[in-house]
Amino acid sequence: MPTSNPQSSACVFCAIVNGGAPATYLYQDDLVVGFMDIRPVQPGHLLVVPRTHAKLIAELQDSILARMWSVATDLNRALRVSPLPVEAVSVYVADGEAAGQEVAHVHIHLIPRRADDRFGFRFPPGYGVQPARAALEAIAEQIRPGVASTEAPPPSGD
Ligand SMILES: [Zn+2]
Structure with a gap:
């Protein structure tokens, strides 16, 4: 493992990627580790984490983010070809406490789903009402200044 990766001694996921805490591993490489969630929502609930300690997605390098998604x-x-009851898979990241993040080290959840599993998102009152296009534009206008590149990539030429 590269020694330049910052780690947090107080972080349980850092301990797991270093082999300093018990885990049921599924996958390991130089950048990411996959292991079973110890409080599974459903059997087969697993996590993919970077070896580098970072709380939020935006703190990670693109190469690590790409590897996380590829491994996930x-x-x-693997879940879908397993004998587990997997009709679908929820793939998500709780990116901050208000989103439900419980461990301050980025992790992708993969949760096997069944139509009758009674797990899901809880939507707020008013969800489902389609806002006017102007309202969507006004909100997008508040986000666009922070977008790294809003220009289309140049033609590839081939
Ligand atoms: Zn950590």
Whole structure:
């Protein structure tokens, strides 16, 4: 493992990626580790974490983010071909406490789903009402200044 990766001694996921805390591992490489969630929502609930300690997605390098997604997709496939009851898979990141993040080290959840599993998001009152286009534009206008690049990539030329 690269020694330049910052780690947090107080972080349980840092301990797991270093082998300093017990875990049921599914996958390990130089950038990411996949292991079973110890409080599964459903059997097969697993996590993909970067070896680098970071609380939020935006703190990670693109190369690590890309690897996390790639490994999560491989593990998604593994869930679907397993004998576990997997009708679908919820893939999500709780990016901050208000989103439900309980461990301050980025992790992708993969949760096997069944139509009758009674797990899901709880939507606020008013959800489902379609806002006017002007309202969507006004909100988008508040987000666009922070977007790294709003220009289309140049033509590839081939
Ligand atoms: Zn950590």
